[in-house]
Amino acid sequence: xxxxxxxxxxxxxxxxxxxxxxxxxxxxxxxxxxxxxxxxxxxxxxxxxxxxxxxxxxxxxxxxxxxxxxxxxxxxxxxxxxxxxxxxxxxxxxxxxxxxxxxxxxxxxxxxxxxxxxxxxxxxxxxxxxxxxxxxxxxxxxxxxxxxxxxxxxxxxxxxxxxxxxxxxxxxxxxxxxxxxxxxxxxxxxxxxxxxxxxxxxxxxxxxxxxxxxxxxxxxxxxxxxxxxxxxxxxxxxxxxxxxxxxxxxxxxxxxxxxxxxxxxxxxxxxxxxxxxxxxxxxxxxxxxxxxxxxxxxxxxxxxxxxxxxxxxxxxxxxxxxxxxxxxxxxxxxxxxxxxxxxxxxxxxxxxxxxxxxxxxxxxxxxxxxxxxxxxxxxxxxxxxxxxxxxxxxxxxxxxxxxxxxxxxxxxxxxxxxxxxxx
Numbered sequence: 001x002x003x004x005x006x007x008x009x010x011x012x013x014x015x016x017x018x019x020x021x022x023x024x025x026x027x028x029x030x031x032x033x034x035x036x037x038x039x040x041x042x043x044x045x046x047x048x049x050x051x052x053x054x055x056x057x058x059x060x061x062x063x064x065x066x067x068x069x070x071x072x073x074x075x076x077x078x079x080x081x082x083x084x085x086x087x088x089x090x091x092x093x094x095x096x097x098x099x100x101x102x103x104x105x106x107x108x109x110x111x112x113x114x115x116x117x118x119x120x121x122x123x124x125x126x127x128x129x130x131x132x133x134x135x136x137x138x139x140x141x142x143x144x145x146x147x148x149x150x151x152x153x154x155x156x157x158x159x160x161x162x163x164x165x166x167x168x169x170x171x172x173x174x175x176x177x178x179x180x181x182x183x184x185x186x187x188x189x190x191x192x193x194x195x196x197x198x199x200x201x202x203x204x205x206x207x208x209x210x211x212x213x214x215x216x217x218x219x220x221x222x223x224x225x226x227x228x229x230x231x232x233x234x235x236x237x238x239x240x241x242x243x244x245x246x247x248x249x250x251x252x253x254x255x256x257x258x259x260x261x262x263x264x265x266x267x268x269x270x271x272x273x274x275x276x277x278x279x280x281x282x283x284x285x286x287x288x289x290x291x292x293x294x295x296x297x298x299x300x301x302x303x304x305x306x307x308x309x310x311x312x313x314x315x316x317x318x319x320x321x322x323x324x325x326x327x328x329x330x331x332x333x334x335x336x337x338x339x340x341x342x343x344x345x346x347x348x349x350x351x352x353x354x355x356x357x358x359x360x361x362x363x364x365x366x367x368x369x370x371x372x373x374x375x376x377x378x379x380x381x382x383x384x385x386x387x388x389x390x391x392x393x394x395x396x397x398x399x400x401x402x403x404x405x406x407x408x409x410x411x412x413x414x415x416x417x418x419x420x421x422x423x
Contacts, residue, residue: 044150044159045069048192051150059141062115067202068193079187079208080179088131088139089172091181092209095165096219099181100209101172102143106131107203111196112139121197133171140168143205161212162188184210184218249284250294250305253277281305 049066056064074082083089083101088109092100104112106128111121116138144167151164172178190207210218253274265271279296283305294305 041155042153043156044071044154044162044190047150047153047159048146048190051146051153052192052194055142055145055149059145060112060115062112062121062196063198065195066192067195068191070189070191072189072191073211074187074189074208076182076185076187076214079182080175082189082206082208083175083178085175086128088135089175089178090136090140090143091169091172091178092143092166093169094167094210096215098166098184098210098215098218099169100166100187100207101178101182102168103204103206103208104139105203105205107201108194108196108205109135109139111201111203112142115197121200124201131171136168136171144168158212161215162209163207166209182208182210184214186211186214247286248291249286250296251282251284252296283307 048069052064052066056062079101083103084105086106088104088106090102090104092102094100107124109131110124113135114121147163147166151160154160154163172181187208188211190209192205192207193202194205195202255271255274281294281296282290283292283294284290292307294307297304297306
């Protein structure tokens, strides 16, 4: 029994050793496969490195390389500690009302600005200055292009979800203001060390984006208890603008008085209003633009202004001659050739039926006319005929006691122009 037990125990030990060796070999093969796949996969660091060089070359004609990338998770209440007031701070707008941040140190920001303004990058002189909105406008296109082109080539879905859809929003005044705009629970800091102009400058660009987990939690919290059909899309720019407040002024009348009278006004004085001004008011903006007119009244004991209906031609412009009686315009008086005032007649209204009857009185077109012939030319009346027709209705003054003019002398010495031209 003991011998058989030893044999069984020996077989069990051998089998265990064989299984361990087999698992070790499989683990090595699997690890080698993972390393090979990881080497071929487009990770976030690799995508940013490839995209950084292409974007800087395309947009700024600038040699720029990513020489290092460090990823760290930062809690939402510790974001302000990761920001520096001396750097260029940008707020990023993301999908689903999410917000991110970008911090560009002054060494990198100065190189980008120099390349776009003077066409060359010089070494950093070590002088610090306050970053402006112009600096943000010059550096923002590089960040937008970097995130836009790097997201589609990522293999990992979470890494793609991390940077996809973010773009430049505005410049932040300081770290505290920027941190107050970031309300996610957790963020991922991507510190990129970049080389500009082949070693002339080296600095950092730090991306601070909400983690995919925090974005999913926030989305689930916002849509909790709502059906798919009941979810409301975020407001667009038109809705945001139309939701702003507009300050209106109700002007009863306008007065003109000397400055001395205005200076002498005191409490208890009365100012005479323009007769007939009240209760009519003008509805104006703060800049003085008149938007309409209204009538002063009261609703439930509270003063109110009821806007008057705008005229019909304000919404439907009148362009036809038949619309002239509807337009509130004075008669135009024109001076005639004699200096007398003449009133232009109104254009009569002609309906389609009257126009058709008038066209029936026109002579018929000759059907035998050759189609290849040119139509007859309409000859305008001569200037003399025009003057005669005008003179028929115009009274010219009569000049009396004018002296008689002598006859012109004979001009025999003048050459014959017709004969010279013919010769």
